Amino acid sequence: MMTLRRKLTFLVALAAAIPVVIMIGLTLKAQENLVLQAKGELNLLMRTNLAHIARDIYALCDTVNDVVAKDLDMDLAAARRAMAKCGAPNLGVESADWDAVYPLTRQARRVPLAKFMLGDAWLGQSRDPAEHVPVVDEIGREADCVCSVFQLMNEKGDMIRVATTVLDETGRRAIGEVMPAVEEDGSPNEAIAAVLRGETFRGLATVITNRMFSVYAPTQDANGKIIGMLCVGKRPETIASIRKAISGIRIGKDGYVAVLGGKGRFRGSYLIAPKAEDEGRNLWDRTAKRPDGSEHHFIRSMVTNSVAGGGRAIHFEHYPWPKPGVTGAEIPEKTGACIYFAPWDWVICATLYEEDYHAAADKIESTMTSLAVTLSLAGLV
Structure with missing residues (x-):
């Protein structure tokens, strides 16, 4: 039977323990709330930083594009003057056979076309870079x-290229190459669509295997009918310097910036990749499993949502992605901030592996747990 003294001792101990238990509970609850808040703030900070990086690269591209566009406009004006000196563009009565090469099949098809004339002179079909070709060689x-x-x-x-300073892989003039009005995915070729409306198109274009800053302008005969187009382009070295600057950016420990194609034949393809050998690889069909077992086409989501944003909005995407050079481990999660730069058809993606900021969140949680234990022990003393 418990004596009165023992009862009093028990009640005193219980009275002392109740506040400690309450304090421990409140401390643990506060710790949980603070950790959740800290993780939320870190996640917001991560997304904000990624968005800033994507927008900074967008601004860089916009600045370069403005400078190059002004240079190309002057080059185009010079080309038009050179063409005017040679005579008015027109289609002759006689025709010539062309071995037209389409980009998709790379097979030549014999096509008869009216001769493209400047005044009374035919531009010809010269492939020899040592042989003078009017207009293009002057420029x-x-x-x-x-x-x-x-x-x-x-x-x-x-459109078929009938005169050019562009050389193919054999060192000959790349005439006979066809630029289709419809891209492989069924979308209209934006350059040709603009030219056929009588407008000038400015943007990136693929010339043989190189992406170039290019300007396409309609060529009209004396009656104002569009019979072709005149193109000037900056050499690929200009693009190479921008690619090098972007590919050298590192975000956190292993994050980086990648660029995907937004439309047409390059839609979903790596234009700038963390590894140079991956450039040109198409990722359009890359998928990941959702918790419910369904497939998530995250590359399609990144590209289509960014293009829909038109350069005004950042699209965030959460997706699994292996680390370059790391095999056999569980595939880590990434967050990407993507924005579309329409003049070059670039989807710019600033990406970060989430474990980089999870490490900071885990450290905060560990610190808060240690603090809760310390406070609890202090309450027992």
Whole structure:
């Protein structure tokens, strides 16, 4: 039977313990709330920083594009003057056969076309870079650019290069190359669509295997009918310097900036990749499993949502992605902040592995747990 003294001792101990238990509970609850708040703030900070990086690269591209566009406009004006000196563009009565090469099949198809004339002179079909070709060679000598003359092939709007300073892989002039009016994915070629409306197009274009800053302007005959287009482009070295600057950016420990194609034949393809050998690889069909077992096409989501944003909005994407050079481990999660730069058809993606900021969140949680234990022990003393 408990004596009165023992009862009093028990009640005193209980009275002392109750506040301690309450304090421990409140401390643990406060710790949980603070950790959740800290993780939320870190996540917001991560997304904000990624968005800033993506927008900074967008601004860099915009500045470069403005400078190059002004240079190309001057080159285009010079090309138009050179063409005017040679005579008015027109299609001759006689025709010539062309071995037209389409980019998708790379197979030549014989196509008869009216001769593209400047005044009374035919531009010809010269592939020899040592043989003088009017207009394009004048501009090639005067300006640091390439120059091409295209002829309209059909009602669809396909264009064929009939004179150029661009050389193919064999070192010959790359005439006979076709620029289709419709891209592989069924979308209209934006350059040709603009030219057929009588407008000038400025943007990135693929010339042979190189992406170039290019300007395409309609070429009209004496009656104002569009019979082709005149193109000037900056050499790929200009692009190479920008690619090098972007590919050298590192975010956190292992994060980086990548660039994907937004439309047409390069939609979902690596244009700038963390590893140079991956550039050109198409990621459009890359998927990840959702918790409910369904497939999430996260590359499609990144590209389509960014393009829809039109350069005004940042699209965030959460997705699994292996670390470059790391194999056999569990695939870590990433967050990407993406924005579309329409003049070059670039989807700029600033990406970070989430474990980089999870490490900071885990450290905060560990510190808060230690603090809770310390306070609890202090309450027992």
